[in-house]
Amino acid sequence: MSEDAGGSPDADVDGLSIGRVAEATGLSVHALRFFEREGLFLREIPRTSGGRRVYARTDVDWLILCGRLRLSGMPIATIREFAALIRSGPGNERERLALLQEHERDVRAKLDELNACLEVIHGKVVTYEQHLNDGTAAGLWAPQPTR
């Protein structure tokens, strides 16, 4: 139930089970195995003699970053590219930077877009609130557009 909390022969100091990593990152156990199949990790995740994954803190840190990248809309394929750059060692920092910069631009663009949508939506909300207070129906959608 409590798994190995620091004493089993297989797990290194601070070796984490998949369940603990799931808790720590907010990702599901399924998602973690999926990410591994998809090549998103920075290294091969080692196994115990029994075949179970043993994660390190640095894996969790990376997964947390992956979570942010995903939340902000980066596709799995792009995260995979980024991971591949890191895995292939020093020397490609400019490429990594370019990838991150492009994503930053994308996120800013999406923020602008969302803000524009928010304005429209908030405008609608205000219109309905006024209608409900005043009893007017100005600016509301009719059931059948007036023709």
Place this chain on the structure above:
Amino acid sequence: MSEDAGGSPDADVDGLSIGRVAEATGLSVHALRFFEREGLFLREIPRTSGGRRVYARTDVDWLILCGRLRLSGMPIATIREFAALIRSGPGNERERLALLQEHERDVRAKLDELNACLEVIHGKVVTYEQHLNDGTAAGLWAPQPTR
């Protein structure tokens, strides 16, 4: 090629073909037919005697709002609910307002989330920029996490 631009017997004044509506809304022709199947419209779209859709300006206005709702992450199913409320006529404005308010909350939450992600990502960008200027490697991911 130019379709009916205001003179054919079937099309009302300002009756728009699906292609024109696609242009006007940025949605694809396929998407417009899909939206119709999904019940997102506020009315039955009338047809010419030849069976072609004839849209009005009000349909375009509604579609533009739908576009904003979609862009801001509202699922098709929720837009369908909203459309159904409008279609069922006056009297349910509180429900419409509640739906819009909830979506507004969702959008604001997503904005906060995105901003938080952006901070993390921008931090990474800055770290890489510093590394490339200084030649240091502090804070960069190693190819293999140091164990």
Place this chain on the structure above:
DNA sequence: GCTTGATCTAGCCCGCGCTCTAGGTCCTAG
């Protein structure tokens, strides 16, 4: 030893939001 829960691999399945195809019809220009 036995039970119990966490984990394993392999692989199929799903919801979403369109997109595209097939096979036709319409209709306007030349």
Place this chain on the structure above:
DNA sequence: CTAGGACCTAGAGCGCGGGCTAGATCAAGC
């Protein structure tokens, strides 16, 4: 009259991001 583009319906397909299951193994506590 003919060509060709826009449009029609019905329905299959797809990319994405996981979710879920089956059937087995592993490991900890009693």
